[in-house]
């Protein structure tokens with residue numbers, strides 16, 4: 001009987017741990033890689049060189065504008081001369097990527113903190 005209780009307790013503990021790890025939000029770097037950003041943008045010296053190096057983002061973007069850009073980069077870039085200059089320089093303009101709103105928020109916070 002004691003064994004059964006111990007096994008049941010282990011089961012419950014495992015379930016709780018699993019649930020916690022599933023519901024914990026992913027960190028910014030993971031979202032960046034999983035969203036395909038590193039295909040073009042360099043990350044810690046690794047990854048693509050198909051895009052401008054991310055730097056000085058806090059002086060270029062507010063969280064609101066960066067979020068708007070990430071929702072539809074081609075549409076946003078249309079009216080932005082700085083981004084247009086980049087587009088001339090790199091092989092493909094930044095595409096629209098499928099990211100959930102929650103993950104986009106994580107990404108915005110990460111980018112502004114990681115590349116101030």
Ligand code: HEC
Pocket residue numbers: 032035036037038039040041050051052053054055057060070073074077083084086087090092093094095097099107111
């Ligand atoms: C196909 C290559 C490609 C992919 C994939 C890509 N980008 Fe870009 N990114 C670019 C290019 C090219 C630009 C230059 C501006 C433009 O194209 O609109 C850019 C511009 C940016 C800028 C603005 C840089 C500045 O100096 O203001 C940010 C921020 C950015 N990308 C973040 C991301 C994030 C986050 C992802 C993933 C969700 C991503 N990019 C995926 C190519 C890419």
